[in-house]
Amino acid sequence: MKQATTFFRQPRNLARTLCGVLGITGTLGLGNALADNFTAPEILIGSTQGFLEFKVEDYLKNSAIEARYEIEVARLDPRLRLAQCDKDLTQSLESPSQPVGRVTVQVRCDGSSPWTVYIPAQVRLFRQVVVTTQPLKRDHIVEAADISLAERDIGPLTQGYLTDPERALGQKLKRPTTNDQILAPVFLEQAAVIHKGDQVVIRAQTSTVNVVMPGEALADGVPGEQIRVRNLRSQRIIRAQVLEAGSVQVNL
Secondary structure, three states, X not given: OOXXXXXXXXXXXXXXXXXXXXXXXXXXXXXXXXXXXXXXHHHHHHHHHHHHHHHHHHHHHHHOOOOEEEEEEOOOOOOEEEEOOOOOOEEEEEEOOOOOEEEEEEEEEOOOOOEEEEEEEEEEEEEEEEEEOOXXXXXXXXXXXXXXXXXXXXXXXXXXXXXXHHHOOOEEEOOOEOOOOEOOHHHEEEOOOEOOOOEEEEEEEOOXXXXXXXXXXXXXXXXXXXXXXXXXXXXXXXXEEEEEOOEEEEOO
């Protein structure tokens, strides 16, 4: 079972502005002690915490994600006075659609004295992601020694991330990276397996004929790409599809 921890931060706003920040429909009392007929802020925080734990667990299960999470619910002003609810409180995720990053939870009372409060929180999901082990230059081909796995909060990673180092190996960097940098997929592109001037085997095949001839690549190419190739027997220049290192194919 994933562990969830709750942290509290100090309120940043005065009582008169808290309603606007949190979207509260209710009143703020000026007394320090909470009367029995008011809902204590601790109840709202606990309600939000429990709801988010459920939502995060459900999200991880449905997404088949292995992650550690932390939930931080905003601390409410202790002078907040919302009527004690004579029904069970209801919660819903106001924004965003997934319980990751900065979230807002709507806590609502549908009892005889209804009210609604919007409580901000932070959900951090920590996963093992691919990071660099040293500064790397643009056009560098990623090797095993260049990368490792490290735990990071994936919420802020808007450019994406990799959890499988194999997906980075053999790829070419589109930009330089620093040490311990998260290797986002947008940083990578498939490296050429054939380079200009390489000697290649040209394969031409039909249902009845299989022809193999020597050739010379006139451009770099990645698997699946069409490049110009010189047929060394006829000296004709043709276009062929890159199959793998040293091998191209033409369609007859």
